[in-house]
Amino acid sequence: MPSPQQARAQAAAITSGRTAPEAEAAPTSQLRELFDGPRLSPGQRRIAQYLIEHIAEAAFLSITELADRVGVSQPSVTRFAAAVGFSGYPALRERLQAAALSRLAGGPGAAETDRSNELQAAVDAEIANLQNLRHDFADPDRVIRVGRELSRSAPLTVLGLRISVSLAEYFAYAARRIHPDVRLVTHGGSVAYDTLLQSREAGGTWVLAFGMPRHHHETLNALQVARSAGLRIALVTDLGLGPLADEAEVVFATGTGSRLVFDSYAAPGLMSAALLQAMTDADPERTWARLEEYEQLAERRQFFLKD
Incomplete structure (x- = not known):
């Protein structure tokens, strides 16, 4: 059998x-x-x-x-x-x-x-993950709704521990261009608890959390603290069910590439960009004002190389 x-x-x-x-x-x-x-x-x-x-x-x-x-x-x-x-x-x-x-x-x-070799097989697997995500985006209402909520949360807390740090840092970096108060949590334990509780006391209502495999107790504990403090949780993860998903208000289940020794994150990365897009559309006046202000600062300080 x-x-x-x-x-x-x-x-x-x-x-x-x-x-x-x-x-x-x-x-x-x-x-x-x-x-x-x-x-x-x-x-x-x-x-x-x-x-x-x-x-x-x-x-x-x-x-x-x-x-x-x-x-x-x-x-x-x-x-x-x-x-x-x-x-x-x-x-x-x-x-x-x-x-x-x-x-x-x-x-x-x-x-x-x-x-084909293992690298090509890894690309094929990620293409399949992206195709599944494309199917999920056929009805974008949930992404739009959560993006609106994240935009309104001030401060907005972004959580990603261990392997999920890179996704959280990407989202927080971009979100700061369009949102006035983004707080990033990349360490677990009491450091995470302090930031989450302070965010709630400052008026924050939402946490965007990333929970990529392998799932660990630090993320679960942080989500439980956030929830007990009254924060609502939007979770980007690879599984729609499980202990992490049980703590979240909204779960975006996106496949991770698992063909290589370490995971790859094409679909979670695109999901992050989609949520950022929804945030920009939720408050276009604030978005474009902040982006224009940043571009002027970048030009004045010469942040970037000339093409």
């Missing part, structure tokens, strides 16, 4: 028009689909990448040999096998050997194995 991940991969292939997915898909593509379903840690992704790139050899390695080749522990390989839906490494190796033998035998799809 196939694992849940294998079943999803087969269903996806059938939906895309392939009536015999296991027979027609290239072995490397099969492995990418298999490993793409579950949420893997960076260390587990290293194992997945090694298996994809060295399938003909790796499929016949013992667990000790594979761990040595990748540079991880044997328990890490066992945990990886469980994470992708197998009872243990022996069951995973059987699946790998079937893929390797298909490639060596030159079966259907084997000729396509090397037509």
Whole structure:
């Protein structure tokens, strides 16, 4: 019986028009689909990448040999096998050997194995995330409504901890061009609590939070503090359900690219830009006045290089 991940991969292939997915898909593509379903840690992704790139050899390695080749522990390989839906490494190796033998035998799809690499696969996955986001934007009312609320919140707090810092910093940097009081929180614990409570006391009503995987307790604790203080939360994350989403007033679930060792964030970045656009449209007079003032300052101080 196939694992849940294998079943999803087969269903996806059938939906895309392939009536015999296991027979027609290239072995490397099969492995990418298999490993793409579950949420893997960076260390587990290293194992997945090694298996994809060295399938003909790796499929016949013992667990000790594979761990040595990748540079991880044997328990890490066992945990990886469980994470992708197998009872243990022996069951995973059987699946790998079937893929390797298909490639060596030159079966259907084997000729396509090397037509794409992991970087191209990562781009393909992000394109799929963006296509899903495009579908979500077919009805932009929710983005427009939240952008209006964020624009009205003074101060506006932007929260992003650990891996989510870069998204929060991008949003806060741009939002400060169009909003008079944006407060950025990039450290957890009491530092985050202080800023959130002070923002509420100063009249703030909303927090825009970013919660990218791997999800951690610091973000959850900060959201709980914000909510208990009376702040409403708009959350940009990869999951529409879960502990973080439970704390939020509005959740924007956007896929993250998980093909490489570390995630990529094309869709969350575009979602951030869409919310910024909604903020500019919510108060156009303030927006253009602030942007014009900033351009004059930038010109006077020569912030930017001349083209």
